[in-house]
Structures are given as structure tokens and as C-alpha cells.
Amino acid sequence: MKISTFKARDMREALNMVKEALGEDAVILSTRSVRDKVKGGSALGETFIEVTACPHSAQGGSVEPGSRPQNVPQPGRFSAVVDDQVEIPMSKGRLPEGYAQNTRAAKAGGKASVDVHSIKEGLRSLDRGEPSVPMGMGSDEVAGLDPESKRNYSWLLMHGVEEPIARKIIVSSKESGNSMENALKVGLQFRDPLSGKARVVALVGPTGVGKTTTLAKIAADLMLNRQRSVGMVTLDTFRVGAVAQLETYAKLLQVRLVVARSLSEVKAGLHSLNRCDFVLVDTVGSSPYNRRQVNSTAGLLPVMGDDREVILCMSANVRESEQHAIHRRFSVLNPTGLIFTKLDETVTYGGILNVAMKSGLALTMYTDGQRVPENLGWMSPKTLATWFTREQNMME
Ligand SMILES: Nc1nc2c(ncn2[C@@H]2O[C@H](COP(=O)(O)OP(=O)(O)O)[C@@H](O)[C@H]2O)c(=O)[nH]1
Ligand SMILES: [Mg+2]
Known part of the structure; x- marks a missing residue:
């Protein structure tokens, strides 16, 4: 699989570079912020967005939770680039502004893998009427969902839920109502360990x-x-x-x-x-x-x-x-x-x-x-x- 890394001043610029080089259907494998070291010293210089992507044809479809796609880089193998594994087909959908920039939080001690700023931006775009269709909405499964389910799917993505997992949770709860609560009830297991058999x-x-x-x-x-x-x-x-x-x-x-x-x-x-x-x-x-x-x-x-x-x-x-x-x-x-x-x-x-x-x-x-x-x-x-x-x- 041909994987390329793009470095830009902001997410928008990075995505334009990806589209230009790999086409509209390119798949984003990871995003992260990197800071250049100032030459000859330990001081840190300017912050860049680094995006790793591959052409759509090289991407191997959806991933079931619990497994990893065969042809997507594993954490560690591309240690310099793979910060988290977000697979986001760029076609057919529009990225909520700033989505998945995954930057400032990482900069602030490498904690949460999703950038708060990007979430704010994403939320603002959600607020503007119809739920915006994040990248990843290309699949027919998701495209055919009702607006409430689409909104829930967007929320999950903006919180850094991996796309195949967000899709599975939302799509599998379709039959049982479309509230976020229902979706999570169907998709996840909850248990009180203090009220079972265990002492x-x-x-x-x-x-x-x-x-x-x-x-x-x-x-x-x-x-x-x-x-x-x-x-x-x-x-x-x-x-x-x-x-x-x-x-x-x-x-x-x-x-x-x-x-x-x-x-x-x-x-x-x-x-x-x-x-x-x-x-x-x-x-x-x-x-x-x-x-x-x-x-x-x-x-x-x-x-x-x-x-x-x-x-x-x-x-x-x-x-x-x-x-x-x-x-x-x-x-x-x-x-x-x-x-x-x-x-x-x-x-x-x-x-x-x-x-x-x-x-x-x-x-x-x-x-x-x-x-x-x-x-x-x-x-x-x-x-x-x-x-x-x-x-x-x-x-x-
Ligand atoms: N902010 C915050 N701090 C916590 C929480 N739980 C524990 N801590 C703090 O984390 C530190 C480590 O907690 P400790 O119980 O000793 O961790 P342990 O090493 O896993 O046993 C302590 O300063 C705790 O007060 C929490 O939910 N939120
Ligand atoms: Mg302890």
C-alpha cells in the first residue's frame, strides 16, 4: 500500500495536499501535530499538522472491532506518523471544519488523542442546521440513516470513536430507536461488578x-x-x-x-x-x-x-x-x-x-x-x- 505523509500549517492545507496528491477518495490514516526542533538546540519551533494517507484503492474496507485491517499500518510500525488509527474516506462527504485535527491535546503532553479545538469546530458545524456529513459517511450504510442517527454518528466521530466502531454502534441500533442512549445500549456492555456473584x-x-x-x-x-x-x-x-x-x-x-x-x-x-x-x-x-x-x-x-x-x-x-x-x-x-x-x-x-x-x-x-x-x-x-x-x- 502506498502511504504518504503530508506536513502543513493547518488541517485545511494538509487535506488539500492529500486530495491533490492522492485524489478525492484518499483515506486518512492518522493525523497528529508535530513541532519542529529549533536547529542546534532543544527549544521547540513551529507546530505543523502531519497527515498520513493512502489512495482509496489501497485501503482495505471496514474493520470489525477487535481486529485490525490487514493493510493499514499498525501502531509502532510507522512510529513517526501513526498517532491514532482514523480511517476516513474523503469522498462524498464533507469534513466538519477542523475535524480530527488531533493536535493541541497531543501537544499538551500527548494526552487525549482528539483536539478540543477541532471538536468545537465540528460542533459549530453541527449547529448550522443539517448535521454535517463527516468524512467516513461515504458508506451507503451510513448515508441511508435518519438525521438523528447521522447526528449521533457525527458526535461519536468527533469524540474520536474509530469510524468502523461508530458505524457499527449506530447502524446496529437502527431498529431499536435512534437516540444516542439506545445506540450505546445496543452496542456496548454495561455491568455493576458489585451486584453479581463476586465477593x-x-x-x-x-x-x-x-x-x-x-x-x-x-x-x-x-x-x-x-x-x-x-x-x-x-x-x-x-x-x-x-x-x-x-x-x-x-x-x-x-x-x-x-x-x-x-x-x-x-x-x-x-x-x-x-x-x-x-x-x-x-x-x-x-x-x-x-x-x-x-x-x-x-x-x-x-x-x-x-x-x-x-x-x-x-x-x-x-x-x-x-x-x-x-x-x-x-x-x-x-x-x-x-x-x-x-x-x-x-x-x-x-x-x-x-x-x-x-x-x-x-x-x-x-x-x-x-x-x-x-x-x-x-x-x-x-x-x-x-x-x-x-x-x-x-x-x-
Ligand atoms: N483528577 C483526578 N485525579 C484522580 C482520580 N482518581 C485518582 N486521582 C489521583 O491520581 C493520583 C494517583 O492515584 P492512586 O490512587 O494513588 O493511583 P494508583 O497508583 O493507580 O493506585 C492521586 O493523586 C489521586 O488523587 C480522578 O478521577 N481524577
Ligand atoms: Mg496504588
Whole structure:
């Protein structure tokens, strides 16, 4: 496949270059902002938009969630260019102004992969009457949708939901009504891990994502709102201060905390808490790129019983390629659900859907702040629909 990279001052200029070189039907594979280094020094110079594209004929059709198109570059292979994988046929549709520019957020520490400015622009174009038809609307499937579904599809794209996933969610919910809430209800799985069979709930995920804080919030919810007794086990004896942090919460909530360093200590700890309705397990945070760390946690989880819930915590504000790396690495722990943390630090929610659809995992809870126990909520189609269609947040 012939892949070309174009560098321009802004998105409009970049897209013109793509059209001129590869034709109207060209497919955008990724967009990102890059900053030139000032020659001879470390200072950063001007920011450019870098667009990677290929001719339409080279593109291999739609991608089912969970798979990757054979002939689309994989993250890493084109490390300099592939920031996220947005496939956007340029034909037949018009790009909402600024859509998918994916720039400033990346510049500000490489966090969310969609640019807030581009979303604002996209929203303004949505406001101008008929929902504008974003690139990607070329497919007959989407073109034949009612205006409400088209609008929902546009919202999803503007939040960075990958086009095949947005299409699947919207098209598969056609029969059951066209509200965003209905579409998400049909397309995704939602579950409350605290109302099933599981007694042991372990939180796993990268360092600093909010596992310990979230565990304390869950403990408080179980005790205060559901009148259940709780015990805690921490496997995180690795990080200095980690035990003390959980100890503080355990004291405040008046729950027993067991510190376990080995398999036998985990077994003994669970045994000593066997009268508790729930045992919440905090784990050591692992880098998604450190297989050994993740595997050491994997060795400790089986003693927690077959009915355990292992919830993978991910920060909603990390780059999407990172979110996928996190899911891949932590899949050895057989997670049973997802918690997205730090919702208060992002205004784009596409990554939540991308990860949920690709992993097939249920969405469970979210956190949107540091306050314990307040900043904990339950994922639901209604909540997500509100976020995806909330204009004021982005327009501020
Ligand atoms: N903004 C924000 N910060 C959070 C949230 N959850 C946790 N934090 C903060 O993230 C930092 C790391 O949290 P911690 O629970 O220690 O993460 P862990 O390493 O995964 O256990 C702490 O400063 C928390 O207060 C959240 O939802 N929003
Ligand atoms: Mg921790």
C-alpha cells in the first residue's frame, strides 16, 4: 500500500495536499501535530499538522472491532506518523471544519488523542442546521440513516470513536430507536461488578491511574450505600508509601487491611477476611510495557477464586494507542470489566468506546475527581450519551 505523509500549517492545507496528491477518495490514516526542533538546540519551533494517507484503492474496507485491517499500518510500525488509527474516506462527504485535527491535546503532553479545538469546530458545524456529513459517511450504510442517527454518528466521530466502531454502534441500533442512549445500549456492555456473584474485587492497571483511590471509593459505596461489610487486601508493597495510603483510607472507613507480599500471605489474608461481604484487592501498578510486573500480579490472582472480578482501570485522558497497549498487556490477568478514571481531565470520550468495543469488556464505573467517596459513578448508556452529546463542556 502506498502511504504518504503530508506536513502543513493547518488541517485545511494538509487535506488539500492529500486530495491533490492522492485524489478525492484518499483515506486518512492518522493525523497528529508535530513541532519542529529549533536547529542546534532543544527549544521547540513551529507546530505543523502531519497527515498520513493512502489512495482509496489501497485501503482495505471496514474493520470489525477487535481486529485490525490487514493493510493499514499498525501502531509502532510507522512510529513517526501513526498517532491514532482514523480511517476516513474523503469522498462524498464533507469534513466538519477542523475535524480530527488531533493536535493541541497531543501537544499538551500527548494526552487525549482528539483536539478540543477541532471538536468545537465540528460542533459549530453541527449547529448550522443539517448535521454535517463527516468524512467516513461515504458508506451507503451510513448515508441511508435518519438525521438523528447521522447526528449521533457525527458526535461519536468527533469524540474520536474509530469510524468502523461508530458505524457499527449506530447502524446496529437502527431498529431499536435512534437516540444516542439506545445506540450505546445496543452496542456496548454495561455491568455493576458489585451486584453479581463476586465477593473479591481486584483493581489492576498502570501506575498512578487511580486504583487505590478508586478502591477506597468503592469501599465507601459498599459500606455507606449498600450496607455491606468490606475488607481490603493490598498487594502493592512495591511503591514507597502505597501501603500507608491505603491504610489511611482503611482507618477512615474502619475496615481491616491485610498487606500481602506472597501467595501464602494472600491466601491467609483472604481467609482472615472470610466474614466480610466483599474483599477489595489493591494491586501494584505496572507499566503496560513491563511484562514481568504484570505477570507477577497474574500469579497471585487465581487464589482469589473463580468468581473474582478483576477490573482494569484506565485513565480516560491517556492517548488511545496507550489505552490499547494497556488492554493488551493486562489481558493476561483476564479482566472482567473496565473502570475509566480521571474523566474530569478530558472532554473527549471516544477512547472509552474504542477500548470497550475492541476488548469486549463491560463498562462498570468511572471516576471524575480525587474526592473520596464522591467522585465515583456507574457507567450507563444514559450517562455516556450525555457526555457524548454535551456541547457546553466543549464550547467553554
Ligand atoms: N483528577 C483526578 N485525579 C484522580 C482520580 N482518581 C485518582 N486521582 C489521583 O491520581 C493520583 C494517583 O492515584 P492512586 O490512587 O494513588 O493511583 P494508583 O497508583 O493507580 O493506585 C492521586 O493523586 C489521586 O488523587 C480522578 O478521577 N481524577
Ligand atoms: Mg496504588
